[in-house]
Amino acid sequence: MIKKCFYTFCISLALLLFFTNTNAQQKINPDSIRSKMQWFADAKLGIFIHWGMYSVNGVDESWSFYNKKISYADYIKQMKGFTASKYDPQAWAGLIKETGARYAVITTKHHDGMALWPTKQKHLSVVNNTPAKRDVLGPFYKALDEQGIKRGAYFSLLDWSHPDYPGFMKDTNRYKIAEQPERWKRFQHFFQSQINEINTAYKPDLWWFDGDWEKSADEWQSADVRKQILAIQPDAIINGRLQGYGDYETPEQNFPVSKPKYNWWELCMTTNNNWGYHPDDTAYKTPFEIITIFVDAVSNGGNLLLDIGPKADGTIPEEQVHILKELGKWNKKNGEAIFNTLAGLPQGHFYGPTTITKDSTTLYLFLPAQTAGNVMVKGLVNDIRDIQVLGTSIHLQHKVVGKISWSPVPGLVFINVPENVRDEYMTVLKLTLDKPVKLYRGQGGLN
Structure with a gap:
C-alpha cells in the first residue's frame, strides 16, 4: 500500500x-x-x-x-x-x-x-x-x-x-x-x-x-x-x-x-x-x-x-x-x-478521467453523459464520507465489495448512478474522503 x-x-x-x-x-x-x-x-x-x-x-x-x-x-x-x-x-x-x-x-x-x-x-x-x-x-x-x-x-x-x-x-x-x-x-x-x-x-x-x-x-x-x-x-x-x-x-x-x-x-x-x-x-x-x-x-x-x-x-x-x-x-x-486541481488517479483505478484537490482529500470522477448504473473504483484504501453529483444537491450511496477483514487489500467500490442525475455532456461525482488519498498498488493476495 x-x-x-x-x-x-x-x-x-x-x-x-x-x-x-x-x-x-x-x-x-x-x-x-x-x-x-x-x-x-x-x-x-x-x-x-x-x-x-x-x-x-x-x-x-x-x-x-x-x-x-x-x-x-x-x-x-x-x-x-x-x-x-x-x-x-x-x-x-x-x-x-x-x-x-x-x-x-x-x-x-x-x-x-x-x-x-x-x-x-x-x-x-x-x-x-x-x-x-x-x-x-x-x-x-x-x-x-x-x-x-x-x-x-x-x-x-x-x-x-x-x-x-x-x-x-x-x-x-x-x-x-x-x-x-x-x-x-x-x-x-x-x-x-x-x-x-x-x-x-x-x-x-x-x-x-x-x-x-x-x-x-x-x-x-x-x-x-x-x-x-x-x-x-x-x-x-x-x-x-x-x-x-x-x-x-x-x-x-x-x-x-x-x-x-x-x-x-x-x-x-x-x-x-x-x-x-x-x-x-x-x-x-x-x-x-x-x-x-x-x-x-x-x-x-x-x-x-x-x-x-x-x-x-x-x-x-x-x-x-x-x-x-x-x-x-x-x-x-x-x-x-477542473480548475485548481491536480491530475487524478493512476490508470487502472477507475475507467475514466479523474482529478483530485491539492490536499488530496477530494476525488472527482468524470462520467460520459450516458453513463448510468454501477461505476467502480479499485484500490481505494480510504473511507468515503460523501458522494455528491457535482452541481446538484443529490448525494449517492456506495457499496464496498470483496473486502476481507484480515487482508490489507481494499475492496471494490461500487457507486450506483441513477439515470435522472446525468449531466447533458459529462456527469461528475465528488468523493469526499476521510483523509488524503491512499491507494493500494499491489497484486492482490497478502501483498
Missing part, C-alpha cells in the same frame, strides 16, 4: 522533469519556476485566436501559399479585405470569460508576416497595409485585463514575407546563412525588435512561439529571446517552441494516448479542422467532444488551448460561439472539479 499526498508528489515530479528536459545552459531557480508556473497549472483552459489576412478568403493561414494552394501574390492581396469593421474586443473577452478560460492567446503575427500591432519595423502590418488601419492587439489585451484574463501572444519566429528571411518564394530569398551572414543578422535584428515591441507595449503573461523548426537555438538566439522577455516581464512563461528554452510543451491536435512526461503541458486544439476562419470547413466538434477532450487533458495534468478563427470583419462564427457557450455552461456547473 502506498500513501500519497498527490500535491507534493506531483510538484516534485514536475520540477524533476523540468530540469531533465530544459536546456542545460539555463540556470533557473526551482522555487521561482514553481511559483511562476502555478497560475498556468491552475488555469486548465485557454482560448487560442487565429486572426489575420487569411480570414478574408478563408484559406489556410500562411500554409496555403507555402503548399501552393494559392499564389503568394493572391494570398497577400487579402490584406485589402481585412477590415475589422465589426471587431468588438470587449465582446471577445466577455465570451472568453464565459467559457471559464483563464488565459487567451492571439496570433500577433503568423508566418505570413502581417503584424496585428503598429510595428515600427518596415514590414507588413494591419495598420499600414489593411483597411482596418489601427492597432487591433492593444484593445484586445485591454479587454482581457478588464475580465481578469491573462494575456497570451502567439509570435512566428520565421517570416516567409521578409526579404532577409532565407525563404522559398524567390530565388533571391534562398540563401545559406553561412554565405550571407549579414542578411541573417538583419533578420535577427528584425524579429528581436518585433518581440521587444510587443513585450514593451503589451507585456504578455505568456509567449506562444511557433516556427522554430526551421533554425537552431543559436540561429534564433533563443537564449537572448528568453532573457529579453524576462528582463521586462519576469513572470512571463514561454511555450516549448523556442528550441529548448521554453517552460512547457504544446502537443498539437492529437491527444497523447498515455500521460505525457512533460513538466507542464498544454494541448492546442481546433474547434473544427482548421485554425483560422474556413467557411468550407463544417466539421465542427460537438460540445460533448470538446468537453471530453478537455477533461482528458486536465485529468492527465495538462491544459486545453481551444482555438477559434474570427472572420475578417471581426465576428466569430456562430458554430464556435455555440461551442464556447456550452463549454462555459458545463464549466460553471462542474468547474470545481
Whole structure:
C-alpha cells in the first residue's frame, strides 16, 4: 500500500522533469519556476485566436501559399479585405470569460508576416497595409485585463514575407546563412525588435512561439529571446517552441494516448479542422467532444488551448460561439472539479478521467453523459464520507465489495448512478474522503 499526498508528489515530479528536459545552459531557480508556473497549472483552459489576412478568403493561414494552394501574390492581396469593421474586443473577452478560460492567446503575427500591432519595423502590418488601419492587439489585451484574463501572444519566429528571411518564394530569398551572414543578422535584428515591441507595449503573461523548426537555438538566439522577455516581464512563461528554452510543451491536435512526461503541458486544439476562419470547413466538434477532450487533458495534468478563427470583419462564427457557450455552461456547473486541481488517479483505478484537490482529500470522477448504473473504483484504501453529483444537491450511496477483514487489500467500490442525475455532456461525482488519498498498488493476495 502506498500513501500519497498527490500535491507534493506531483510538484516534485514536475520540477524533476523540468530540469531533465530544459536546456542545460539555463540556470533557473526551482522555487521561482514553481511559483511562476502555478497560475498556468491552475488555469486548465485557454482560448487560442487565429486572426489575420487569411480570414478574408478563408484559406489556410500562411500554409496555403507555402503548399501552393494559392499564389503568394493572391494570398497577400487579402490584406485589402481585412477590415475589422465589426471587431468588438470587449465582446471577445466577455465570451472568453464565459467559457471559464483563464488565459487567451492571439496570433500577433503568423508566418505570413502581417503584424496585428503598429510595428515600427518596415514590414507588413494591419495598420499600414489593411483597411482596418489601427492597432487591433492593444484593445484586445485591454479587454482581457478588464475580465481578469491573462494575456497570451502567439509570435512566428520565421517570416516567409521578409526579404532577409532565407525563404522559398524567390530565388533571391534562398540563401545559406553561412554565405550571407549579414542578411541573417538583419533578420535577427528584425524579429528581436518585433518581440521587444510587443513585450514593451503589451507585456504578455505568456509567449506562444511557433516556427522554430526551421533554425537552431543559436540561429534564433533563443537564449537572448528568453532573457529579453524576462528582463521586462519576469513572470512571463514561454511555450516549448523556442528550441529548448521554453517552460512547457504544446502537443498539437492529437491527444497523447498515455500521460505525457512533460513538466507542464498544454494541448492546442481546433474547434473544427482548421485554425483560422474556413467557411468550407463544417466539421465542427460537438460540445460533448470538446468537453471530453478537455477533461482528458486536465485529468492527465495538462491544459486545453481551444482555438477559434474570427472572420475578417471581426465576428466569430456562430458554430464556435455555440461551442464556447456550452463549454462555459458545463464549466460553471462542474468547474470545481477542473480548475485548481491536480491530475487524478493512476490508470487502472477507475475507467475514466479523474482529478483530485491539492490536499488530496477530494476525488472527482468524470462520467460520459450516458453513463448510468454501477461505476467502480479499485484500490481505494480510504473511507468515503460523501458522494455528491457535482452541481446538484443529490448525494449517492456506495457499496464496498470483496473486502476481507484480515487482508490489507481494499475492496471494490461500487457507486450506483441513477439515470435522472446525468449531466447533458459529462456527469461528475465528488468523493469526499476521510483523509488524503491512499491507494493500494499491489497484486492482490497478502501483498
